[in-house]
Amino acid sequence: MHTATLPRPTPAWRWAALVLASLAMFGNYYAYDALNPVVDLLREQQGLDYREVGMLSTAYNIAALLVLLTGGWVIDRFGARRAIVAFAAVCVLAAAVTAAAPNFPTLLSGRFLLGLGAEPLIVAVTVVLARWFKGKELSFAFGLNLSISRLGSAATDWSPSFAAPLYSNWHDPLWLATGVMSAGLGAAVLYFALERRAEGRFDLGAAGETDRLDLRGLYRFSPSYWYIVALCVVFYSTVFPFRSFAIDYFQQAHGLSREAAGMLSSLLPVAAIVATPLFGLWVDRVGRRSLFMAIGSLAMLPLFLVVTYLPPGPAVPLPFSEVELPLTLFLAVLVFGGVFSLIPAVMWPAVAYIVEERRLGSAYALMTFCQQIGWAIVPLAVGTLNEHFLAGPENPAGYAPGMWFYTALSALGLVFAWKLWQAERGPGGHGLEYPGGARPPA
Incomplete structure (x- = not known):
C-alpha cells in the first residue's frame, strides 16, 4: 500500500510521539548538567582543580565536534527510530561510567562518551519531529520539545533540594542522573514501538535529511x-x-x-x-x-x-x-x-x-x-x-x-x-x- 493512501497521524499519535521523544531529551539534558551541582565535591573529594573541571566540559565538546564531522550516516543508514534508542543507550552508558569513575581519566572518558551519544540523539529527535509534524505545527512542536529538554537542566539544578541526602558525595547525584537517563532510554524504546505500530496505519512522510557539515x-x-x-x-x-x-x-x-x-x-x-x-x-x-x-x-x-x-x-x-x-x-x-x-x-x-x-x-x-x-x-x-x-x-x-x-x-x-x-x-x-x-x- 502506498503511503499516499494512508491518513496523516491523528493528534493523539503525534503528541504521544512528541512526549516520548522529548522525555529522551529530558534525560539527555539532565545527564549533561549533572556535574554542575557537584563541582565543589569533585574538588574536595576527588582533588580536581578548576582547570580539570573545565576539561570535563571540553571532552564533551570534542566528541560533539567529531560527531558533526562524520555527519548523520548512522541515522540515514538505520533510521531515526533505531538511532534514538542506540544513542540514548550510549548516553546511559556514559552517565554510568561518569558516576562510577574512580579517577579523573575515567571521568573524562565518561564525558567524551556522553558527547558521542548526546549530540546525535538531538539530531535524531529533530528528524523524528520533522516526520510527525508538518507546517505550522512543526515550530510549535520544536518549541515544546526544547521546553521539556530544558526542564531537564532545571531539574538538575533543583536536585540539591529534592535529592539533598545524595549530596554527601559526588557519585550518588551522578547515579541519580544515570537513572534519569535510563528512564529517557525507556521513553526512546517506547517511541520505537509507537513508530513501528504507526507505520502501517499512517503516512509519516519522508524522513528529513540529516544535517551534514558541508x-x-x-x-x-x-x-x-x-x-x-x-x-x-x-x-x-x-x-x-x-x-x-x-x-x-x-x-x-x-x-x-x-x-x-x-x-x-x-x-x-x-x-x-x-x-x-x-x-x-x-x-x-x-x-x-x-x-x-x-x-x-x-x-x-x-x-x-x-x-x-x-x-x-x-x-x-x-x-x-x-x-x-x-x-x-x-x-x-x-x-x-x-x-x-x-x-x-x-x-x-x-x-x-x-x-x-x-x-x-x-x-x-x-x-x-x-x-x-x-x-x-x-x-x-x-x-x-x-x-x-x-x-x-x-x-x-x-x-x-x-x-x-x-x-x-x-x-x-x-x-x-x-x-x-x-x-x-x-x-x-x-x-x-x-x-x-x-x-x-x-
Whole structure:
C-alpha cells in the first residue's frame, strides 16, 4: 500500500510521539548538567582543580565536534527510530561510567562518551519531529520539545533540594542522573514501538535529511550569516560554561548553600522554558530580529560584573520555595534568563531567512560546529583563570578575572549583533527586520 493512501497521524499519535521523544531529551539534558551541582565535591573529594573541571566540559565538546564531522550516516543508514534508542543507550552508558569513575581519566572518558551519544540523539529527535509534524505545527512542536529538554537542566539544578541526602558525595547525584537517563532510554524504546505500530496505519512522510557539515562553498554564505554564526559562538561560549561553574561560583564567592545556588542557577533554563516560545511568537509578529539580538547582547553585557562587584542586597524569598536569595543576584540571573530566552528564539530561525532552503542543513551544521569549538575552549580558559588567581571561598576576588572574560565575550557578541543590524538595515538585507521576513512593497 502506498503511503499516499494512508491518513496523516491523528493528534493523539503525534503528541504521544512528541512526549516520548522529548522525555529522551529530558534525560539527555539532565545527564549533561549533572556535574554542575557537584563541582565543589569533585574538588574536595576527588582533588580536581578548576582547570580539570573545565576539561570535563571540553571532552564533551570534542566528541560533539567529531560527531558533526562524520555527519548523520548512522541515522540515514538505520533510521531515526533505531538511532534514538542506540544513542540514548550510549548516553546511559556514559552517565554510568561518569558516576562510577574512580579517577579523573575515567571521568573524562565518561564525558567524551556522553558527547558521542548526546549530540546525535538531538539530531535524531529533530528528524523524528520533522516526520510527525508538518507546517505550522512543526515550530510549535520544536518549541515544546526544547521546553521539556530544558526542564531537564532545571531539574538538575533543583536536585540539591529534592535529592539533598545524595549530596554527601559526588557519585550518588551522578547515579541519580544515570537513572534519569535510563528512564529517557525507556521513553526512546517506547517511541520505537509507537513508530513501528504507526507505520502501517499512517503516512509519516519522508524522513528529513540529516544535517551534514558541508565545508565546500562556504564563501557563498552572506556576511549576515557569518555575523549570526559569530554571535552564536560567543553567546553559547558564555552561557553554557557559566552554567557549568555557576553553582560552585555562587557557593564559593557568595556563600550560598548548594540548595540556594542550585535554585538560583535554575532560573536560566526555567525562564527559557516559559519565555522562548513567547519571544518567538512576538518577533514573528513585529520583525526587528537583528535589533532584538542587539538588545539581548546589550542587556547581557553588564550582568557578570553586576554579580561580581555590586552588593548582594537583602535576602528575598524565592516564589514557591523556602529558599531565600540575595536580591542583586536574583535580579541579575533573572535578566540573564530573559536574554537566554530572547537571543536563541530569534537567532536560530533567522538563519532560515538568510540561507536558501537547499543549504539550510549545511548552514545549521556549520553554525553548530563553530559553536562547539568556542564552547570547548572557554571552560578551559575560565578554569585556568580561576586556578591562576587562586579563586575560592578564602579569595572570592579570584573569580573576577573569569567574570571579566565572560564580559569580554559579551562585548564581542554585541559588536557582531550591531554589525548584523547595520547589514540588515541596508539594501542587501534579507528581511530580518520585517514580520514574516518580507519587505513591504515600496
